[in-house]
Amino acid sequence: MKSEPIIEIKNLTKTFKGSDEAAVKGVSFSINKNDIFGLLGPNGAGKTTIISILCSLFPPTTGKVIIDGMTLGNDISSIKQIIGVVPQDIALYPSLTARENLHFYGSMYGLKGAELKHKIEDWLLKLGLTDAANRRVSTFSGGMKRRVNLIASILHQPKILFLDEPTVGVDVQSRNVIIEHLTELNKQGTTIIYTSHHMEEAEHFCTQVAIIDNGKIITQGTPQELISKTPNSTNLEQVFLNLTNRKLRD
Amino acid sequence: MWYKLFASIKKETIILLRDKIGLSILFIMPMVLVLVMTLVQDSAFKSINERGIPIVIVDNDHDTLGISIKLGLHYSKLCVVSDSIDGKPATAELAKQAVSQGKFLVGIVIPKGATEAVRKNVGQLVSSAMPSDEDSLTKTNVHVTDSINIVLFIDPVTKKSFLTSITSNLHEFISIVKTKIMFQTFSEQIAELMPENTKAPKNAFAKTQIINYKEVYASNIIGELVPNAVQHNVPAWTIFAMFFIVIPLAGSIMKEKNEGSVFRLHTMPSSYLLLINGKIIVYVCVCMLQFLLMMSVGLVFLPMLGLPVLVLGNSLLGIFIVTLATSFAATGYGVMVGTIASTEQQAAIVGSLSILLLSALGGLWVPTYIMPELMRHISVLSPLNWALEGFYELFLRGSGVIGILDESIKLFIFFIITMTIASLINRVKRNI
Numbered sequence: 014m015k016s017e018p019i020i021e022i023k024n025l026t027k028t029f030k031g032s033d034e035a036a037v038k039g040v041s042f043s044i045n046k047n048d049i050f051g052l053l054g055p056n057g058a059g060k061t062t063i064i065s066i067l068c069s070l071f072p073p074t075t076g077k078v079i080i081d082g083m084t085l086g087n088d089i090s091s092i093k094q095i096i097g098v099v100p101q102d103i104a105l106y107p108s109l110t111a112r113e114n115l116h117f118y119g120s121m122y123g124l125k126g127a128e129l130k131h132k133i134e135d136w137l138l139k140l141g142l143t144d145a146a147n148r149r150v151s152t153f154s155g156g157m158k159r160r161v162n163l164i165a166s167i168l169h170q171p172k173i174l175f176l177d178e179p180t181v182g183v184d185v186q187s188r189n190v191i192i193e194h195l196t197e198l199n200k201q202g203t204t205i206i207y208t209s210h211h212m213e214e215a216e217h218f219c220t221q222v223a224i225i226d227n228g229k230i231i232t233q234g235t236p237q238e239l240i241s242k243t244p245n246s247t248n249l250e251q252v253f254l255n256l257t258n259r260k261l262r263d
Numbered sequence: 264m265w266y267k268l269f270a271s272i273k274k275e276t277i278i279l280l281r282d283k284i285g286l287s288i289l290f291i292m293p294m295v296l297v298l299v300m301t302l303v304q305d306s307a308f309k310s311i312n313e314r315g316i317p318i319v320i321v322d323n324d325h326d327t328l329g330i331s332i333k334l335g336l337h338y339s340k341l342c343v344v345s346d347s348i349d350g351k352p353a354t355a356e357l358a359k360q361a362v363s364q365g366k367f368l369v370g371i372v373i374p375k376g377a378t379e380a381v382r383k384n385v386g387q388l389v390s391s392a393m394p395s396d397e398d399s400l401t402k403t404n405v406h407v408t409d410s411i412n413i414v415l416f417i418d419p420v421t422k423k424s425f426l427t428s429i430t431s432n433l434h435e436f437i438s439i440v441k442t443k444i445m446f447q448t449f450s451e452q453i454a455e456l457m458p459e460n461t462k463a464p465k466n467a468f469a470k471t472q473i474i475n476y477k478e479v480y481a482s483n484i485i486g487e488l489v490p491n492a493v494q495h496n497v498p499a500w501t502i503f504a505m506f507f508i509v510i511p512l513a514g515s516i517m518k519e520k521n522e523g524s525v526f527r528l529h530t531m532p533s534s535y536l537l538l539i540n541g542k543i544i545v546y547v548c549v550c551m552l553q554f555l556l557m558m559s560v561g562l563v564f565l566p567m568l569g570l571p572v573l574v575l576g577n578s579l580l581g582i583f584i585v586t587l588a589t590s591f592a593a594t595g596y597g598v599m600v601g602t603i604a605s606t607e608q609q610a611a612i613v614g615s616l617s618i619l620l621l622s623a624l625g626g627l628w629v630p631t632y633i634m635p636e637l638m639r640h641i642s643v644l645s646p647l648n649w650a651l652e653g654f655y656e657l658f659l660r661g662s663g664v665i666g667i668l669d670e671s672i673k674l675f676i677f678f679i680i681t682m683t684i685a686s687l688i689n690r691v692k693r694n695i
Contacts, residue, residue, distance in 0.1 A: 104526055117271075
């Protein structure tokens with residue numbers, strides 16, 4: 014059965030003001046509904062720029078983006094209603110408790126009353142934070158902050174979830190819990206767009222992968238397709254190194 | 264939308280309440296500021312009016328002029344007069360030395376024969392004016408005695424205004440003595456010309472004292488309102504503190520940017536204005552609370568320390584309107600600074616320095632009427648000046664709502680302008 018695209022990107026370019034070189038150079042690809050789409054690439058490849066454009070944090074220089082049938086630029090507020098974004102850095106209020114943070118961010122998505130309360134308690138329980146829910150986030154460990162950071166973006170059960178390196182700097186236990194619940198969320202119908210430097214994690218987690226370098230998509234497919242079609246590669250990390258070369262990046 | 268706004272207000276309130284240092288900056292510091300500044304200014308005021316300026320007087324005249332100056336200054340409340348230094352009778356040399364050592368602010372030396380010189384001088388002038396047998400001869404031969412010099416030793420730290428007060432008093436005493444002598448001489452001369460049965464006018468000088476003056480403050484406040492340090496300082500420093508909200512407010516905006524919350528909020532279906540509105544409402548309430556606390560300083564704490572009680576004037580509605588307008592202006596300015604700045608340090612420096620500048624320009628430190636003309640024109644551009652004028656209109660002139668409408672409208676317009684600028688800058692900054 015052929016899947017229906019939920020995100021279509023056509024000739025997307027982004028040149029930042031004051032910069033001569035484009036960060037994203039005419040990128041075109043589509044992401045299907047219910048995919049876990051890994052956008053992989055070395056530092057400065059353009060991953061975060063693409064995700065930021067898709068989240069309407071800033072506009073593209075040229076190109077067209079259609080998200081769930083809506084055009085980015087025309088339907089920003091409707092698009093924002095169906096997306097969730099887990100930023101690379103922790104985006105929480107340190108002086109608020111986990112529960113207060115979630116209550117505020119949930120309210121910003123339009124959730125309220127018993128529904129909001131129920132969702133907060135449910136996710137706190139799932140991610141093992143119930144006991145710490147009334148503690149200020151500033152007292153949390155890195156892994157706990159990551160988990161609250163994730164919950165704040167999924168309370169409204171978004172159709173599309175953008176994750177920018179969601180497991181960076183967390184221990185194995187926290188990472189497993191995060192990946193496990195993201196998989197569950199995907200099963201419930203959320204399309205996930207994910208960036209990471211953990212190739213092993215991406216290989217097991219993603220259903221589709223695109224490797225990007227110097228602002229261009231180099232290859233795209235399932236992890237297994239990419240491994241089999243790239244010579245001298247037995248895993249995604251080797252695919253990545255073979256395609257993006259071993260030269261150090263800034 | 265209202266639910267989101269309420270959530271934003273709740274979040275902002277909790278963050279504020281948990282920031283103990285921020286709270287002390289917002290509430291305790293301004294109260295201490297108003298208390299200290301009013302006490303300091305009041306004690307400076309008292310040093311002139313109650314304790315008086317320390318003056319040493321060297322009376323080498325020992326006659327009417329010397330005695331008049333000594334007694335006049337003694338009863339004038341302006342000075343504390345002494346004619347001895349360290350237990351020794353004051354001489355010109357000792358007086359100069361004592362003033363240079365800062366023991367006295369001013370030393371006055373009345374030369375020997377000063378009264379006699381005045382008498383002689385006046386006598387010659389009167390004689391020349393009176394008809395006599397040798398009329399023509401006297402008139403042509405009139406010569407005025409050489410002028411006498413009263414020497415003033417001045418401590419360089421003495422304020423020009425203090426010195427002006429003393430010299431005016433001296434001029435007044437000398438003038439009175441001269442006039443008295445003149446009247447006396449005239450009376451004597453007239454008496455000589457009168458027939459023997461006719462009485463010469465007695466106490467003629469005293470009868471000339473028909474013009475007095477009365478100080479009446481042009482205020483609508485019922486009762487005896489005398490402008491004092493409390494009436495002037497409490498509103499001025501209250502405005503200063505209310506505008507200092509710029510620092511915690513701009514800091515809070517910067518913190519949200521640095522902590523990544525703004526990034527997340529921009530990806531959510533909520534407008535920038537809605538998020539900022541939550542902040543504005545909370546900080547406007549903080550400003551209003553600040554105002555209430557600082558008024559309580561003027562109404563309760565300062566009287567406890569022996570200072571006059573703050574008189575609020577006739578219009579509580581007027582006070583509410585000016586306070587609300589000032590709160591909005593201060594908050595709008597804080598949002599603008601927080602949006603323009605790139606770092607917390609930048610926001611703190613720009614915020615504090617600009618408020619110091621605007622308060623100095625606005626006449627919070629030095630009254631605008633003593634500023635040079637150019638500065639007076641510039642001062643009317645400061646929102647702190649509009650707020651100060653509004654409060655003075657209510658607290659000192661006893662005006663009602665109509666009297667503060669201009670200032671309040673200007674403050675509300677200032678809020679709209681700052682918010683528009685903040686919104687435009689935010690848009691430009693996001694359009695990278």
